[in-house]
Amino acid sequence: MASNVIMICLAGIMLVSGWKVFTILRNYQADKSVYNKISEEAGDDIDFDALRKINPDVIGWLYYEDTVIDYPVVQGENNDVYLSMLFDRTWGGCGTLFADCVTEAPFNQFNTIVYGHHMKDGTMFACLKELRDPEYCAKHPKLELTTPEGKFDLEIWAFLNEPSDSNIYQTNIKAEEDKQKYLDLAESLADYTTDVKVSTEDRLVMLSTCAYEFEDARYIIACKMVPQK
DSSP, X not given: OHHHHHHHXXXXXXXXXXXXXXXXXXXXXXXXXXXXXXHHHHTTTTOHHXXXXXXXXXXXXXXXXXXXXXXXXXXXXXXSGGGSBOXXXXXXXXXXXXXXXXXXSTTSSXXXXXXXXXXXXXXXXXXXGGGGSHHHHHHSOEEEEEETTEEEEEEEEEEEEXXXXXXXXXXXXXXXXXXXXXXXXXXXXXXXXXXXXXXXXSEEEEEEEEOXXXXXXXXXXXXXXXXXX
């Protein structure tokens, strides 16, 4: 009798676990389908007029060759709304890539921070973990950012593994002295830097996602924004 009860309990646990896995995978696939459709709407040259009809919060499009990163970037009224909302404003666990809400002029000022989830299915910013390896970075040294202003290369300058409350999370830096202090801080905190040269005259884009090296860890990819010729 006891063995039958145990078997029934185990079967129940397996059914519940199986259903949870199925639901998670189904949600992952649904989110991917949404972004595949949005990518088609945007086209190869990124049609911002078409994207604004879907979501007026759009501010850019981020692409990283040989990875899954091929997504729109938004800026919301706060830093919570796009954690679980897709670009088409439907619910979705993978959320949307978004610039820090307090940024006054995203991609048009000294420093812009872009957040994205580290999804278990490898989507959104999950692949940024590969940049822990400098050799991987050397083979994949830049991303591409398209904004209404034009197209830019995001040349990777530094890789950081920092806590979520790190001083690196600063934006709207305006004074020349403060800009230099920020560059010095980033370099001092970096696990490694590349041969990319940065100065206070440059525009930076910091890509941030969750990491699991320690509690509340974050991977941060510091990039120099360079107009494409």
